[in-house]
Amino acid sequence: MANFSTNEFKPGLKVLMDGDPCSILENEFVKPGKGQAFNRVRLRNLRSGRVWERTFKSGESLEGADVVDRTMQYLYNDGEFWYFMEPDTFEQHQADAKAVGDAYLWLKDQDNCEVTLYNGTPLAVAPANFVELEIVETDPGLKGDTAQGGTKPAKLSTGAVVKVPLFVTIGEVVRVDTRTGEYQNRVSK
Amino acid sequence: MTDWRPGAGPGALRARAALLASIRAFFAGRGVLEVETPLLCSRGITDPAIEPLLVSGGISVGAGPRYLQTSPEYAMKRLLAASSGPIYQICKAFRDGEAGSRHNPEFTLLEWYRPGMDHHQLMVEVAALVCACLGERPWQALSYRDLFQRSIGVDPFADSLETLQQMVRQIVDVGALSGDRDLWLDLLLTHAVEPWLTAQGLCFVYDYPSSQAALARLGERDGCQVGERFELYVDGIELANGYHELGAPAEQRARFEVDNRRRQARGQPQRPLDEALLAALAAGLPECSGVALGVDRLLLLATGESDIRRLLAFPWDRS
Numbered sequence: 447m448a449n450f451s452t453n454e455f456k457p458g459l460k461v462l463m464d465g466d467p468c469s470i471l472e473n474e475f476v477k478p479g480k481g482q483a484f485n486r487v488r489l490r491n492l493r494s495g496r497v498w499e500r501t502f503k504s505g506e507s508l509e510g511a512d513v514v515d516r517t518m519q520y521l522y523n524d525g526e527f528w529y530f531m532e533p534d535t536f537e538q539h540q541a542d543a544k545a546v547g548d549a550y551l552w553l554k555d556q557d558n559c560e561v562t563l564y565n566g567t568p569l570a571v572a573p574a575n576f577v578e579l580e581i582v583e584t585d586p587g588l589k590g591d592t593a594q595g596g597t598k599p600a601k602l603s604t605g606a607v608v609k610v611p612l613f614v615t616i617g618e619v620v621r622v623d624t625r626t627g628e629y630q631n632r633v634s635k
Numbered sequence: 636m637t638d639w640r641p642g643a644g645p646g647a648l649r650a651r652a653a654l655l656a657s658i659r660a661f662f663a664g665r666g667v668l669e670v671e672t673p674l675l676c677s678r679g680i681t682d683p684a685i686e687p688l689l690v691s692g693g694i695s696v697g698a699g700p701r702y703l704q705t706s707p708e709y710a711m712k713r714l715l716a717a718s719s720g721p722i723y724q725i726c727k728a729f730r731d732g733e734a735g736s737r738h739n740p741e742f743t744l745l746e747w748y749r750p751g752m753d754h755h756q757l758m759v760e761v762a763a764l765v766c767a768c769l770g771e772r773p774w775q776a777l778s779y780r781d782l783f784q785r786s787i788g789v790d791p792f793a794d795s796l797e798t799l800q801q802m803v804r805q806i807v808d809v810g811a812l813s814g815d816r817d818l819w820l821d822l823l824l825t826h827a828v829e830p831w832l833t834a835q836g837l838c839f840v841y842d843y844p845s846s847q848a849a850l851a852r853l854g855e856r857d858g859c860q861v862g863e864r865f866e867l868y869v870d871g872i873e874l875a876n877g878y879h880e881l882g883a884p885a886e887q888r889a890r891f892e893v894d895n896r897r898r899q900a901r902g903q904p905q906r907p908l909d910e911a912l913l914a915a916l917a918a919g920l921p922e923c924s925g926v927a928l929g930v931d932r933l934l935l936l937a938t939g940e941s942d943i944r945r946l947l948a949f950p951w952d953r954s
Contacts, residue, residue, distance in 0.1 A: 453732055464810070475735035478829075479866045479876040480849050481684050481821045482814070483733065486807075500808045501826065503818075504732060 447510035452485040452502050460492070460513040463500070467492045467511035467564050475504065492562065492569055511564065518561045520553045528553065530561050530568065541568035551606035552577050552624040573624045578633050579603050580619050584610065597629075642950045650938050651946065654768055654930070655725065658745060661767050665760075667721040667747060672710035674727060675701040678909040680709075681894035682849065683901060686731040688740070703729035706927055707746050708850065709912040712880070715748055715923060716915035723747035725930065736942040737872065739951050743930040750921040754851070754863050754879040757924040758839050761867055761875055764928075765837060769869075769937055774837035776865075778856070782840050783823070786831035791820055791844060792859045799823065817846050833871030841865040850887070851878035867928075869936050877926030884916040 450461060455473040462468070468489040477483040483504035490497045492513060518530040518539070527540040528550065539561065545568045546553075552573035553559065562570040584600035597609040600620075608622055610629045621630040643651075662669065679687045679702040687702040704710075707724050714722055728744040749757055755776075762774045783791045789802055799819040803809060807826050812818075832838055841864065845853050848862025855861070863879035881887055888908065895905040931943045944950040 453734070475733065475738055476825045477684075477733065477738070478821050478824050479873050480682075480847060480864075481824075482818050483684060484822070484825060486826075498808060500810055501812070501822065502810070503812065503814070 447512055449507040449509055451507040452487070452504050455485065455487055460511040461489075461508040462511045463489065463491075463508055466494070467513050467569065469513070471497065477504075492564065495570075512566075513562060513564050513569070515560055515562050517558050520555060520557050520559055522555060523550070523553075528571070530559070530571075533558075539563070539568050541571055545569055546571045549573050551604055552579075552622070553604060554579060575623065575625060576621055576630065577624055578619050578621050579606070581610070581614065581616050584614065584616055586615070638953065640953075641948045642944050642953055643946050643948050647934075647938065647940070647946045648948065651934055654934055654937055657768050658725065658764070658930075661764050662723050662747070665721075667723050667749075668719065670711070670714060670719070670722045670724050671726070672704075672707045672714070672724065674704050674729075676704050676710070677701060678709070678911070679906045680705055681891045681898065681906045681908065683894055683897045683903060686903075688729045688731050705730050706744060708925070708927070709909050711746060711748055711925070712912060712920055713915040715750065716918050716920050718921075721747070721749050734951055736944070737932060737935070739931065739943060739947060741951065741954070742943075744927055745930050745933075746925065746927040748880075748923050748925040750923040752924045754841060754865050754877055754924050757877055757879075757926055758841070758865055758867075761877065761926055761928070762837065762839075765867070765869065765874070765933070768933060772837055774839065775835070776839040776841060778842045779840055779844065779861075780842070780856075780859075782828060782832075786828045787823065789823060791823075802827075815846075817844070820844065820847075829868070829871055829873070831871075832868045835868065836870065838868045839865050840868065848881075848890075849878065850881050850890075852881050854879075865926075872932055872936065873929075874932050874936070875926050875928035877924060879924045880920065882916055882920040882922070884913050887916055888913055 450459060455470050457470055459470045460467060468491050470489055472488040474486045476486055485502045485504055486499060487502060488499050516532060518532055521529040521531055527542060528546050530539045549571040554577060557574060557577060559574055560572040561568050579602040581600045582603050585598050596612050598612055599607050600610040601607050608627055608629050610620060619633040621633050623630055675690060685705050687705050689700050689702055691700045706728050707726055711722060725745050727741055729741050731740060734740055758776060766772060780792055783789045796816055803819055803822045842856055842861040843864045845860040845862050848864060851862040851864040853860055854863045865877045866873055867875040891908045898905050931946055934946050935943055940946055
């Protein structure tokens with residue numbers, strides 16, 4: 447990959463730092479009246495998700511990182527790896543638990559999700575913002591209680607536990623916001 | 636479609652015009668002569684921290700290549716050596732690679748020289764100009780050494796290089812960065828001291844380490860050699876840089892040569908020395924002090940804006 451100098455650091459640029467692929471968030475040029483100029487750079491480590499700041503001498507450079515985001519279809523999990531398929535080429539990719547992270551809680555067969563590839567290998571997986579999953583375990587619903595407040599925990603088919611209204615029952619499908627883990631509504635089948 | 640519109644609104648244009656008028660009135664009232672010198676110069680400067688932009692084309696006699704000036708300092712000193720008396724200039728200056736919320740590769744500089752003044756006397760005049768433009772306010776002056784001691788408890792002259800490095804690494808991740816003592820002092824200044832200065836109003840910093848003297852004379856304070864130089868910060872924004880000007884041609888030549896050796900060591904192109912400046916110093920520069928002040932940043936303070944790109948009619952990416 448090409449090298450990028452500090453004056454080419456733009457938000458979204460993917461670079462290699464200390465061996466890890468990183469995405470540049472911010473780049474601020476600072477210079478004392480006379481003397482060395484610096485760039486204060488905020489980056490996200492795409493492997494750990496950690497955001498931090500590093501200062502470079504202006505004119506220093508970093509190697510670019512081969513990082514791309516692809517929309518893929520989730521296929522299945524074989525107990526060790528999660529498998530995803532590119533919709534246009536049908537090419538399959540296997541992602542390990544580190545890459546999948548907490549996303550496994552929201553992965554349903556055939557759903558689309560964003561897979562970040564680093565040198566062609568899955569580095570991170572982001573589920574769709576909203577997913578529809580079936581409830582497999584929850585306390586019995588209360589008759590007639592369809593509108594009032596109050597929630598109870600419900601376990602979904604993926605193992606995720608979300609808070610749902612009291613009237614929702616086992617076997618029903620609910621829509622969940624994966625960014626907050628919050629119940630949205632029931633989905634009629 | 637190409638975005639043809641200006642970066643600055645009508646209010647910013649009017650504020651700039653008013654500021655330029657205030658500056659000219661200030662100097663007219665003090666008998667300082669406005670001058671102009673060339674923007675295209677046959678010699679660049681040796682300072683390793685400043686890169687000029689080069690103009691390589693042209694068919695004029697002796698046309699190329701020419702450097703766009705990084706400051707009018709050398710030409711103005713040649714005027715001083717030819718008995719110009721006190722002079723000022725408002726001009727464009729150019730520095731490659733400097734772009735951000737407080738930098739534009741092309742910017743407006745106010746530079747002036749006062750024969751018979753040392754850097755402390757000139758600081759008083761700088762404060763008067765800034766107050767004339769921004770309104771009356773108190774000001775203070777701290778030596779570079781006092782500034783570091785008060786703000787972060789570091790003695791920039793006496794503390795070891797290891798102490799300085801340790802201090803920097805507590806504040807910011809610098810990876811495998813390496814460099815001389817001045818590099819670590821610059822890191823502390825930009826990352827720890829300047830934030831402290833944001834609460835200090837109008838604050839001059841004077842008497843820098845002699846290694847950062849640039850074109851200033853050397854003096855001695857408490858057994859330490861210092862460069863008789865000052866910087867002005869207003870609410871943490873670095874606004875002006877002044878020197879008690881070095882007049883000795885041999886010393887100046889030696890500093891230029893040190894600069895070029897540093898350039899060579901860093902893999903930067905070396906710059907031929909400005910022999911016309913050195914000859915003017917040999918003919919005799921009057922005892923004087925001079926200062927360069929960033930007009931775009933003064934406008935930033937006058938308007939309360941936070942980004943100079945909203946104060947330039949057409950900032951770099953639209954010019």
